[in-house]
Amino acid sequence: MGYLPRDLLMNQGFVRRSCQALRQIASELASAPPLLVGVATPNPSEMGRPLFNSAVLLKNGEVGPAFHKTLLPTYDVFDEDRYFEPAVGPQILELNGWRLGISICEDVWNDRDFWQRRRYHQDPIEMLAESGAQAIVNLSSSPFIVGKQILRERMLSHMAQKYSLPVAYVNQVGGNDDLIFDGRSCVFDREGRLVARAKGFREDTLIVDLGMGDQARSSGTVAEDDFETEAEIWHALVLGVRDYVSKTRFSKVLLGLSGGIDSALTAAIAAEAVGPENVLGVLMPSRYSSGGSVDDSVELARNLGIHTLTLPISDIMQTYDGVLADAFRGRAADVTEENIQSRIRGNLLMALSNKFGALLLTTGNKSEISVGYCTLYGDMNGGLAVIADLPKMMVYRVSRWRNRAKADIPEAILTKAPSAELRPDQRDQDSLPPYDLLDQILELHIEQCQSAEDIIASGYDQDTVRRVLRLVRMAEFKRKQAAPVLKVTSRAFGTGWRMPIVRQE
């Protein structure tokens, strides 16, 4: 039924139709082997939440028993307590002579030996083992985070060894709104050895023999994988863009090309995701744009093989200045005029998007969205924020990694000082701390939930820390109206970042 279905689950018609779909699948697969399918099922009781999060058995054309999820994640992007009632007791499926312990996603993430702090009081895997399960099956929709697969495999291996049971972990693959599912389903034998792994970031089928009996060995194939940070991020974002574009029924995308690293990396990801022939890069030079910006963008576009269009904005800027002249008389130029430029560009990009039916991609990075170094209704315009969970320094790392395959991003873009080019000789570093320092402070605050005192106590300059955190607070109203952000870190802006705008501090 897609994931996260979120408040679609509150629509009874939606739940009804997914039950109908189950019956249809069961009937079409009547002669296929038994199949477990994840779906929401109604809670028949008059007490508690209205649904269970279930794995339903399809067998011989029938919709069989449902096995419910016990641990309901309600943190980060997850809201399962909003919809679901937990299972009571172990969920055991007797099938073809096996006693299979059925678990769903979060159910495997609460082992008392593996975690220092546990979120839940129950451990459904322990219950399954105590109930005589001969293997653990886990149906997962576990969103991608950099480095998460290594953690998953360590945890699942530990679990297999601890209970001396084979563990089959089946994970969703594909993009859905801001979340990217990396697949990489994997199976461990009762000694905790990895015996099979599906490909990452694409659909794949694994056939695994778990091996019946104490002496039997599990067997399967282990797909090669690349756990390098930059590689993981690249593949995740390509999949995220591809699926968002196709699932929202677009085939073409466009973006503004500023001559900077952010739009360059976004263009490279887009070209890989939907094909360069479906990408339009728009150059919108103003009187403050350097010649280099235009030339570098043209070279980038040529290297990637994407289309370009150039729309100078000076005439429009002058007309706005004229219309506002009386109202602004006697007042100095300030950030207002910079924002007008950015919003003219945003309006032109949306006009092209509307006229040509192409999805506008936003190019902002996590550092600038954190501190509000971006214009609401201007460069923040777009249907999807592709790299908005990458801190600026990571934008450079992924860009350099991408250039190893083919140096499509011109060296000048990789080496020039970042600039918004909204006033003469502007440089990001005139307004912000150096990006390597900024990114460290932001990670401590955003991903590790540290407050100013905590960060200062680790040795960072007090004034810098307080200034950065103040900027983060002040930019909340902008993020509240931002496009969905493809998530690759443990805490991305969007559904996993829920901050009030009104606050005293």
Added chain:
Amino acid sequence: MGYLPRDLLMNQGFVRRSCQALRQIASELASAPPLLVGVATPNPSEMGRPLFNSAVLLKNGEVGPAFHKTLLPTYDVFDEDRYFEPAVGPQILELNGWRLGISICEDVWNDRDFWQRRRYHQDPIEMLAESGAQAIVNLSSSPFIVGKQILRERMLSHMAQKYSLPVAYVNQVGGNDDLIFDGRSCVFDREGRLVARAKGFREDTLIVDLGMGDQARSSGTVAEDDFETEAEIWHALVLGVRDYVSKTRFSKVLLGLSGGIDSALTAAIAAEAVGPENVLGVLMPSRYSSGGSVDDSVELARNLGIHTLTLPISDIMQTYDGVLADAFRGRAADVTEENIQSRIRGNLLMALSNKFGALLLTTGNKSEISVGYCTLYGDMNGGLAVIADLPKMMVYRVSRWRNRAKADIPEAILTKAPSAELRPDQRDQDSLPPYDLLDQILELHIEQCQSAEDIIASGYDQDTVRRVLRLVRMAEFKRKQAAPVLKVTSRAFGTGWRMPIVRQE
């Protein structure tokens, strides 16, 4: 600590500082009567969620015991399972010879006799009564919804009677982001009679004698209140705007005046909330604006006593047309050109907001935001969406109610056919079903979670229903980037409406 503090609760520094604030308050109030204060307190266990939602006793300068919340709402705008561990067992405070049953907000909302369907398995009030509580105290942050106070009072009266215990219900008052708290704290005696009620939508102090012993009578004062729908909505929105503006540290607001009913009502609310001298109405006529639109807006502004500024947009439109002429050659005019106009206005309003430091108010209503009859980055621009939880027909009702006090909204605005005036002779009803029909379908779908089949089964035209629900789905990407919406219904867009953009249907 403000409500909802949301993910501020994940910041340990925030929790630490609120505990410091508690100690300071305790010390400042050392000679005052004992006081119960709502605050988050750390969960000392290594298992479970990190915090409790607590009422802490301040007495004789000391920070006393904490009483925890049992039922943790995780629906609509609430996410308490994200942060809090539930209390275990009844929370009884022995104070000055009383055994007080302490409960927090949701704890009173799960009575088995009052509700047909219960969300929770426990009833903390029943536990308190069984533990010998002599009165029930409830600390609430219960957000305003039209008609909710009548329900609260019925429920609390039932509870007082059922257990033969006085009930003191203390509710927050004020606006916080999208939520409005209406106050109206109230006290019921052991026979279920209302003996005291605080004022609505403003701070107030009640002194109530609950009466010790079986024969004693509770005594207090009952504030007059107005439960008429239009009156409740008006007072709620005025408070919501006033507090959002002051708590985000603005003193002035501005908005576009189109000559239509939405901007007229928004202007009237703003004038009441922050004073007419702090409101700027901006007229931005185009070649498609009727003369009436300008005249009606001028008359409205004069009646309300707000400032106006006129910025014609035709020159800017022409410059955009020129810049885009080559790119758009051979293509017919469509919604693109309408959106450009709306975005020019949005850019001008934001320029004024930036230059003058005034908060931009959005004027869209719930009907148009539901079906996407609005322009992202255009008329959707603004920091707060004042009437975006009012269906169009309710906008008229509240406007007419407002005019009973003084007919500030010109009759022409109340009677003309709604139009976006983005092309010649445009009328909303050329694109949408009649508003009275549209609003009924939207209420069934949005507030009552009915699907197309359900609504059609109640007798609505099949094609109209399917078309409206399709428009609602298609507009999800716009709502994802909308300003916070002041909530007055049981389901407003924003934190209580969590829909995926990517969906198959």
